[in-house]
Amino acid sequence: xxxxxFASLSTGQFPPLPDTMxxxxxxxxxxxxxxxxxxSADTHLIKPSFPGxxxxxxxxxxxxTHPTGSLKHRLARSxxxxxxxxGKIRQGTTLVEASSGSTAxxxxxxxxxxxxxxxxxxxxxxxxxxxxxxxxxxxxxxxVDSAAMVYDTAQRIALxxxxxxxxxxxxxxxxxxxxxxxxxxxxxFQQMEGEEFPVPDWVVMSAxxxxxxxTIGRYIRYRNLSTRLCVVxxxxxxxxxCFVSGDRDVTCSQGSRIEGIGRPRVEPSFLPDVxxxxxxxxxxxxxxxxxxxxxxxxxxxGGSTGTNFFGLCWIAxxxxxxxxxxxxxxxxxxxxxxxxxxxxxxxxxxxxxxxLAPWTDALERFLNTGKLELPRRPS
Ligand SMILES: *Cc1c(COP(=O)(O)O)cnc(C)c1O
Numbered sequence: 001x002x003x004x005x006f007a008s009l010s011t012g013q014f015p016p017l018p019d020t021m022x023x024x025x026x027x028x029x030x031x032x033x034x035x036x037x038x039x040s041a042d043t044h045l046i047k048p049s050f051p052g053x054x055x056x057x058x059x060x061x062x063x064x065t066h067p068t069g070s071l072k073h074r075l076a077r078s079x080x081x082x083x084x085x086x087g088k089i090r091q092g093t094t095l096v097e098a099s100s101g102s103t104a105x106x107x108x109x110x111x112x113x114x115x116x117x118x119x120x121x122x123x124x125x126x127x128x129x130x131x132x133x134x135x136x137x138x139x140x141x142x143x144v145d146s147a148a149m150v151y152d153t154a155q156r157i158a159l160x161x162x163x164x165x166x167x168x169x170x171x172x173x174x175x176x177x178x179x180x181x182x183x184x185x186x187x188x189f190q191q192m193e194g195e196e197f198p199v200p201d202w203v204v205m206s207a208x209x210x211x212x213x214x215t216i217g218r219y220i221r222y223r224n225l226s227t228r229l230c231v232v233x234x235x236x237x238x239x240x241x242c243f244v245s246g247d248r249d250v251t252c253s254q255g256s257r258i259e260g261i262g263r264p265r266v267e268p269s270f271l272p273d274v275x276x277x278x279x280x281x282x283x284x285x286x287x288x289x290x291x292x293x294x295x296x297x298x299x300x301x302g303g304s305t306g307t308n309f310f311g312l313c314w315i316a317x318x319x320x321x322x323x324x325x326x327x328x329x330x331x332x333x334x335x336x337x338x339x340x341x342x343x344x345x346x347x348x349x350x351x352x353x354x355x356l357a358p359w360t361d362a363l364e365r366f367l368n369t370g371k372l373e374l375p376r377r378p379s
Contacts, residue, residue, distance in 0.1 A: 030081065042191070045192070058316070059327060061331045064333070076103060076109070080110045082171060095117070097165070112137040120139055169263075172214070178219060202315050207261060209267055213229060213275060214270070217229045238250045250265075257352065283354060284356050290309065292309075
């Protein structure tokens with residue numbers, strides 16, 4: 001920080017008024033980020049049909065088609081814009097992030113667009129494919145032993161390099177303009193406007209940073225809609241316990257098996273007060289649901305989309321039981337392209353000790369008949 005000229009009535013010093021603190025590089029950077037948005041079309045809201053689900057319309061917002069392949073494209077653009085507008089990112093600033101993968105892939109893309117160095121701090125377990133994508137954008141990867149170590153390490157590297165820690169887990173909920181203006185919630189509700197049931201009964205979404213569910217929950221309230229928000233969590237994650245107990249200090253020692261969602265701690269961007277209901281989905285159910293959805297829409301989706309789809313089926317089954325008609329919306333968070341060696345591999349599923357068959361049978365039967373009988377209840 002350079003010293004600033006100041007005016008002081010007490011000393012009678014009145015230097016000339018300064019120029020704006022926003023420099024030429026920052027102006028150009030904002031134009032470049034807005035250009036990325038302008039060149040992008042809105043993502044599809046697809047409406048697959050399921051023969052057994054009479055009266056229930058299912059919609060999926062397909063975030064896999066962004067240039068960097070996931071809903072993290074929106075987040076990365078917002079985080080970088082937020083950093084520039086806060087005066088934290090300037091020409092030559094090193095961007096640093098704690099990430100298990102998708103966010104870092106998208107941020108590396110934007111750092112490259114702006115000509116900024118980028119360092120991702122990630123667990124050793126991060127998929128090789130994501131590391132390759134980050135490095136292809138000119139980013140560097142710094143590996144740590146556990147998911148819990150990423151935060152402090154990223155902060156330290158930012159300090160040492162004089163860089164900026166983008167901090168998705170803190171800033172996701174605030175970097176998005178929740179009242180609208182290119183956020184995912186505004187887009188969903190606008191795309192629903194001409195539909196038979198334009199105001200969805202429920203939106204179902206999983207939580208990684210919690211930022212997307214926070215944006216959707218706030219938007220629902222801001223617009224006075226009757227839509228409810230259901231957040232689906234996974235086996236090894238602190239979010240569900242926090243929602244049930246109200247305790248933000250709960251932790252979970254084991255890392256989540258479903259990439260992108262489930263966290264060892266309750267992230268600051270997770271806002272339980274805008275969530276109406278939560279369900280914890282068994283990992284085997286998430287992966288079974290992921291594969292079934294992929295079969296039915298003819299392309300592979302990621303694991304967290306399976307978690308979302310399972311939650312959607314659970315809510316749809318409750319509506320059918322109650323004789324209700326209406327619409328439900330969830331999100332395709334990323335494509336299955338990065339998970340060929342994991343969720344789509346029989347060897348991997350067996351190595352994890354997961355049995356998908358009972359969940360697959362129950363879900364297939366449900367989508368064909370509207371009756372859901374689960375091997376065991378989600379909590
Ligand atoms: C980040 C992520 C999510 C969760 O979104 P948040 O807004 O961070 O809660 C879900 N699926 C995938 C693949 C993700 O990368």
